[in-house]
Amino acid sequence: MGWTLVQTQTASSVSFIQFTIDGTYDEIMFVVTHYRPTTDEQELEWQVKTSSYGSYNRGIQSNNYLMWVNRGTGGDQMSFYGGSPWWQDSSDAETQAFLGGEGTTTTGTGGNAAQMGASGALTFYKPQDTTHWKHWDAKQSNIYTGNGTLAQTNNYPIYTSGYVKEAEALTGIRFNCRSGSIAVGTFSMYGLA
Amino acid sequence: MATKAEWVTTLMSEHPYGSLHSMVDGVRTPHSNAEHDVIIDGWADGRVADEARKEILKNGGASAEYAHFRTEQMIDGSYPTIGDQLDMLYRDITNGKFGEDAKTSTWYAAVKATKDKFTKPS
Numbered sequence: 001m002g003w004t005l006v007q008t009q010t011a012s013s014v015s016f017i018q019f020t021i022d023g024t025y026d027e028i029m030f031v032v033t034h035y036r037p038t039t040d041e042q043e044l045e046w047q048v049k050t051s052s053y054g055s056y057n058r059g060i061q062s063n064n065y066l067m068w069v070n071r072g073t074g075g076d077q078m079s080f081y082g083g084s085p086w087w088q089d090s091s092d093a094e095t096q097a098f099l100g101g102e103g104t105t106t107t108g109t110g111g112n113a114a115q116m117g118a119s120g121a122l123t124f125y126k127p128q129d130t131t132h133w134k135h136w137d138a139k140q141s142n143i144y145t146g147n148g149t150l151a152q153t154n155n156y157p158i159y160t161s162g163y164v165k166e167a168e169a170l171t172g173i174r175f176n177c178r179s180g181s182i183a184v185g186t187f188s189m190y191g192l193a
Numbered sequence: 194m195a196t197k198a199e200w201v202t203t204l205m206s207e208h209p210y211g212s213l214h215s216m217v218d219g220v221r222t223p224h225s226n227a228e229h230d231v232i233i234d235g236w237a238d239g240r241v242a243d244e245a246r247k248e249i250l251k252n253g254g255a256s257a258e259y260a261h262f263r264t265e266q267m268i269d270g271s272y273p274t275i276g277d278q279l280d281m282l283y284r285d286i287t288n289g290k291f292g293e294d295a296k297t298s299t300w301y302a303a304v305k306a307t308k309d310k311f312t313k314p315s
Contacts, residue, residue, distance in 0.1 A: 009219050015224065041243070180236055
C-alpha cells in the first residue's frame with residue numbers, strides 16, 4: 001500500500017502551521033508546495049514536540065549539502081552549506097531550516113513574487129518509535145534572486161538530513177518562517193503504513 | 194542596524210494584537226496577546242540576525258558566523274571556481290613565481306603529467 005494523504009493545510013498569512021502526529025503510520029512525509037514568506041528571504045523551518053515534552057524545541061542533529069551552478073560565470077559548487085540553521089548540533093535545539101525563502105522581489109526585475117516560492121518534502125522514519133532517535137531527511141527546490149535582477153534569479157537545491165535526539169514518540173510538528181508570517185503554501189501530510 | 198527593541202516596535206506596528214493567526218490541524222486561530230509577544234520576540238531575533246549577516250556580507254567581518262557568510266559570497270560567484278584557482282596556481286608555478294623547487298612538487302608533477310599526456314590543441 002502506498003502513501004496515504006492524511007491532511008492538507010493551506011497557509012494564508014499565518015504565523016505557524018502545526019500537524020498532530022499519531023502512531024497510525026510507520027513513516028510520515030510532509031510535502032510543502034509553493035511556500036512563500038511574507039518577508040523576502042525568510043526560510044521555512046520546523047521543530048517537533050514529543051510525548052512528554054510539549055514545547056517545539058527538541059534537540060536536532062543535522063547536516064546538509066548544496067548544489068549550485070552559475071552558467072554565466074561558470075561558478076559551481078557542491079558543498080556543505082554553512083548557514084545556520086541548515087545544520088545544527090542537538091544541543092542547539094533550534095528550528096531546522098527546510099525550504100529557502102525567495103530573494104528580493106520587492107525591487108528590481110527578479111520576478112513576480114506571486115510566481116516564486118519553494119517546494120520540498122520532509123520525511124520522518126518511525127516517528128512513533130520509543131527506543132531510537134528519529135531519523136529524517138528533506139529535499140527542497142527554491143527560487144533565489146541574489147540582487148533583485150532576473151540575471152541573478154536562480155535555483156539551488158539543498159538536501160538536509162539528521163535526527164531528532166529523542167527516544168520517545170514524536171507527537172507534533174510546527175512549521176514557521178524564520179521571521180514573519182507564512183504568506184502562502186500548501187502543507188500536506190502523508191503516511192506510509 | 195536596528196536593535197532588537199527597535200525591531201519589536203516595528204513588528205508590533207506592522208502586526209498589532211489580534212492580527213496574527215496560527216493554523217493547527219486545519220483550524221485557524223488568532224493568537225492571544227501573550228502568544229503574540231513571544232512570536233514578535235522571535236521574529237525580532239530573526240531580523241537582527243539577518244541584518245548582522247547582511248552587514249558582514251557588505252563590509253566583511255570576523256564573527257563566529259563568518260564561515261557561513263563567506264560561503265554565501267561564493268554562491269554569488271565572488272571567487273573563481275576551484276578549477277580556475279588550481280589552473281592559476283599551476284601557471285604561476287610554471288612561470289617560476291614560487292621558485293624552481295615548486296616544479297618538483299608531487300602536486301605539480303601529477304598535474305603536469307596529465308597535461309603532457311593530453312596536450313591541448315594549439
